[in-house]
Amino acid sequence: DIQMTQSPSTLSASIGDRVTITCRASQSISSWLAWYQQKPGKAPNLLISKASTLEGGVPSRFSGSGSGTEFTLTISSLQPDDFATYYCQQYKTYSTFGGGTKVEIK
Amino acid sequence: QLQLQESGPGLVKPSETLSLTCTVSGGSISSKNHYWAWIRQPPGRGMEWIGNIYYSGTTYYNPSLKSRVTISSDTSKNQFSLKLSSVTAADTAVFYCARPLLGSPYAFDIWGQGTMVTVSS
Numbered sequence: 001d002i003q004m005t006q007s008p009s010t011l012s013a014s015i016g017d018r019v020t021i022t023c024r025a026s027q028s029i030s031s032w033l034a035w036y037q038q039k040p041g042k043a044p045n046l047l048i049s050k051a052s053t054l055e056g057g058v059p060s061r062f063s064g065s066g067s068g069t070e071f072t073l074t075i076s077s078l079q080p081d082d083f084a085t086y087y088c089q090q091y092k093t094y095s096t097f098g099g100g101t102k103v104e105i106k
Numbered sequence: 107q108l109q110l111q112e113s114g115p116g117l118v119k120p121s122e123t124l125s126l127t128c129t130v131s132g133g134s135i136s137s138k139n140h141y142w143a144w145i146r147q148p149p150g151r152g153m154e155w156i157g158n159i160y161y162s163g164t165t166y167y168n169p170s171l172k173s174r175v176t177i178s179s180d181t182s183k184n185q186f187s188l189k190l191s192s193v194t195a196a197d198t199a200v201f202y203c204a205r206p207l208l209g210s211p212y213a214f215d216i217w218g219q220g221t222m223v224t225v226s227s
Contacts, residue, residue: 001169034213043202043217044153049210087152091212094168095145095155 002026002090006098012106019075021101023088028068032092035064035073038100039084047086048073078103108133110203110218118197118225124190128203128218129183136161136181141211144177144188146199147220154199158211159186166211193225 003026013019023033031051036044046055048064051071061076075082083105088098114126128142135142144156157167159177167175171190179186190197200222204214 032210043204043220044214045217046207046213046215049207049213049215055215089153089213091210094166095212097153097155099152 002029002093002096004088004090004096004098006086006088006101008101009099010102010104012104013078014106015078015080017078017106019078019082019103021073021086021088021103023066023071023073023098025069025071025090029090029092031067032090033064033066033071034089034091035062036087036089037082037084038087044087075103108205108216110205110216112201112203112218112221114201114221114223116222116224118193118223119227120194120225121192124188124193124197124223124225126188126201126203126221126223127185128187129185130205131184134181135179135184135186139208141206142179142186143204143206143212143214145202145204145214145217146197147202148196148199153202155212156188156190156201158206160211195225197223198225199223 005024033051035048038044052064085102109131118124141158143158147153174191176189200220202220203218205216207213
């Protein structure tokens with residue numbers, strides 16, 4: 001099984017901050033990585049696929065990078081709508097999600 | 107616009123079988139090359155992929171759940187279904203149906219709203 005580890009588990013930030021979330025895979029997954037945003041009581045929303053491909057309608061302040069075992073999600077300037085929990089997911093071999101990073105208001 | 111909607115009992119007794127249905131609107135589950143998926147999320151925790159069904163009917167299951175999971179489809183009703191047998195309290199979760207990206211069977215771009223299932227006597 002491929003394990004996905006996210007850090008930090010919680011992040012406190014202010015509007016306008018640059019935010020970076022890290023995701024590590026237990027083995028190489030090439031670029032088969034997705035990022036999701038989830039708000040309380042809602043289904044996840046796919047933000048980024050293939051490690052860095054922004055999905056349609058996702059603001060350009062979101063970006064993804066990395067390959068192999070180390071990946072990052074960056075929000076260039078945090079907006080009020082961005083306070084949520086973010087999950088990474090590998091889909092090289094079936095699917096495994098990370099434990100999530102909750103982005104809170106500082 | 108494609109929409110997915112989960113339905114089924116919100117309460118299941120331990121050792122029984124959990125059964126859920128996903129109704130697809132705005133598109134056909136028989137669309138060539140498309141997969142359909144079930145994912146669950148225990149309260150306050152991360153997500154777990156349960157399994158996929160291909161438009162042809164071929165199924166793919168999470169190895170950790172494979173012995174207890176059955177996913178099937180009913181093209182006449184444009185629905186696909188999940189059965190999870192021998193449930194315990196650890197199976198309590200929000201269950202989502204989802205459609206994977208075309209060409210990436212395990213990345214999910216369209217989700218249902220989710221349905222909470224509690225396993226309790």
